Amino acid sequence: MNPSSSRTAEKPAAPPDNDFFSQFDPLVGKKLGILNEDGTLVAQALPSGLDDEKLLAAYRIMTQARVADLKAVSLQRQGRLFTLPPNMGQEACAVGSALALEAGDWLVPAYRELGALLVRGVPLSRIYMYHGGSEYGSVYPPEVRVLPPSVPISSQLLHAVGIGHAVNYLGGCEVVMTYFGDGGTSEGDFHEALNWAAVFNCPVVFFCNNNQYAISQPRARQTKSKTIAQKAIAYGMPGIQVDGNDLPAVYYAAREAVNYARSGKGPVLIEAETYRLAAHTTSDDPSKYRTSEEEEKWKGRDPLIRMRKYLESKNLWNDSLEEKEKEEAARKADEAFREAEAFPPNSPDEIINHVYEQPNDELRKQAESLKSFLKWKEGR
Numbered sequence: 001m002n003p004s005s006s007r008t009a010e011k012p013a014a015p016p017d018n019d020f021f022s023q024f025d026p027l028v029g030k031k032l033g034i035l036n037e038d039g040t041l042v043a044q045a046l047p048s049g050l051d052d053e054k055l056l057a058a059y060r061i062m063t064q065a066r067v068a069d070l071k072a073v074s075l076q077r078q079g080r081l082f083t084l085p086p087n088m089g090q091e092a093c094a095v096g097s098a099l100a101l102e103a104g105d106w107l108v109p110a111y112r113e114l115g116a117l118l119v120r121g122v123p124l125s126r127i128y129m130y131h132g133g134s135e136y137g138s139v140y141p142p143e144v145r146v147l148p149p150s151v152p153i154s155s156q157l158l159h160a161v162g163i164g165h166a167v168n169y170l171g172g173c174e175v176v177m178t179y180f181g182d183g184g185t186s187e188g189d190f191h192e193a194l195n196w197a198a199v200f201n202c203p204v205v206f207f208c209n210n211n212q213y214a215i216s217q218p219r220a221r222q223t224k225s226k227t228i229a230q231k232a233i234a235y236g237m238p239g240i241q242v243d244g245n246d247l248p249a250v251y252y253a254a255r256e257a258v259n260y261a262r263s264g265k266g267p268v269l270i271e272a273e274t275y276r277l278a279a280h281t282t283s284d285d286p287s288k289y290r291t292s293e294e295e296e297k298w299k300g301r302d303p304l305i306r307m308r309k310y311l312e313s314k315n316l317w318n319d320s321l322e323e324k325e326k327e328e329a330a331r332k333a334d335e336a337f338r339e340a341e342a343f344p345p346n347s348p349d350e351i352i353n354h355v356y357e358q359p360n361d362e363l364r365k366q367a368e369s370l371k372s373f374l375k376w377k378e379g380r
C-alpha cells in the first residue's frame with residue numbers, strides 16, 4: 001500500500017450538510033461503534049468499502065505494528081534504541097484512519113502512529129533509525145506524503161493546516177490527516193489550528209487519539225468538556241466520537257471525514273476513544289498513576305483481539321494463519337532493525353546542521369554542552 005504522489009483522488013460533489021455527522025451529536029457523546037468487544041457486529045453490516053480483502057490487509061498491518069512495537073521496546077531495554085513511545089493498544093486508530101486516505105493525501109503524525117506510517121508505506125527501518133538517533137530516520141520516500149514524527153505537542157497541527165491551506169491555494173483535492181492526543185487539546189496550537197482550518201475551509205481531518213492520559217495526567221485534567229469531539233462545535237466544524245479500538249468504526253468515521261474535507265466543506269474533528277496499554281514512553285512507569293484493574297479492563301478491549309475474533313467468525317482467519325503472520329511480522333522487524341543498525345546516532349555537530357541554513361551561536365553552545373555530557377558519560 002504505497003501511495004503514489006499523483007493526484008488520483010477526484011473532488012467529489014459536496015454532500016448535503018452534516019448528513020453523516022448529524023447522527024452523532026458530540027454533546028451527547030454517542031460513539032460510533034461497529035464491532036462489539038466479542039467481535040460480533042453492533043449493526044447488521046460493515047460500512048461499504050470494507051471488504052474481506054481490506055479487513056485482512058488492515059489486520060496484517062495492525063499485527064505488523066504490534067510486533068514491531070514490542071520489538072522496539074525490547075531493543076530499547078537492551079540499550080540498542082533510545083527512549084520511545086509504545087503504540088500498543090492504539091493500532092486500530094492508526095491503521096483504520098490512514099486506510100481512509102487516498103494516494104496523494106498527506107499524513108501529519110505526532111509520535112504514536114506507527115500503524116498509520118506503515119499503511120502509507122514508510123519503511124519500518126526508518127522508524128527504527130529514528131529511535132536509534134539517526135536523522136536519516138526522518139527522511140521518508142517523498143511519495144508516501146508523511147511528515148516526520150512531531151514531539152512538541154500539537155505543533156504538527158499547524159503544519160497540517162498549512163498544507164491544507166496550500167492545497168486550497170493551489171486548487172488541489174488532497175486531504176490532510178493529522179494526529180494528536182487528549183493532552184494535545186490543552187495546547188494553544190490546537191485551538192489556533194482548528195480555528196484557522198475552519199475559517200479557511202482547509203481540508204484537514206483532526207484525529208485525536210484520546211488514550212485517557214497525557215503521561216500521568218488523566219483526561220479529566222485536560223478539559224471539563226464532556227467530550228473532546230464537542231470542541232468542534234465552537235470552531236464550526238463537525239465533530240464525532242468513535243470507538244478507537246474498533247477498526248471498522250475508525251475507518252468509517254475517517255472515511256466520512258476525508259470525503260467531507262475533500263468535497264470542499266472544510267475540516268472535521270474525530271475523537272477516537274482508546275487506551276495506551278503500555279507506558280507513555282520507555283522512561284515512564286504507569287503503575288504510579290493507573291490501577292491494574294483499569295489496565296485489565298482495557299486489555300479486554302484490545303483492538304487486535306476484537307478484529308481477530310471477527311475475522312475468525314467469518315472464516316477468514318485461524319490459529320495457523322495467526323502464527324504465520326506473526327512469524328512474518330517478526331522476520332520483517334528483524335530485517336528492518338538490521339538495516340537501521342547500519343545508521344549510527346548523529347554526532348552533536350551533525351544534529352545542529354539542519355536547524356537553520358548555518359548553526360547559530362546558541363546551537364553551537366548546545367552541541368558543545370552535549371559533547372561534554374557524552375564525554376562524561378563515557379568516562380563513568
Ligand SMILES: Cc1ncc(C[n+]2csc(CCOP(=O)(O)OP(=O)(O)O)c2C)c(N)n1
Nearest residue numbers: 112151152153181182183184211213214215
Ligand atoms: C509543547 C510540549 N510541551 C510538553 C511536552 C512534554 N510532553 C511529552 S508527551 C506529553 C503528553 C502528551 O499527551 P497526549 O497529547 O495526550 O499524547 P499521548 O502521549 O498520550 O499520546 C508531554 C506533556 C512536549 N513534548 N511538548
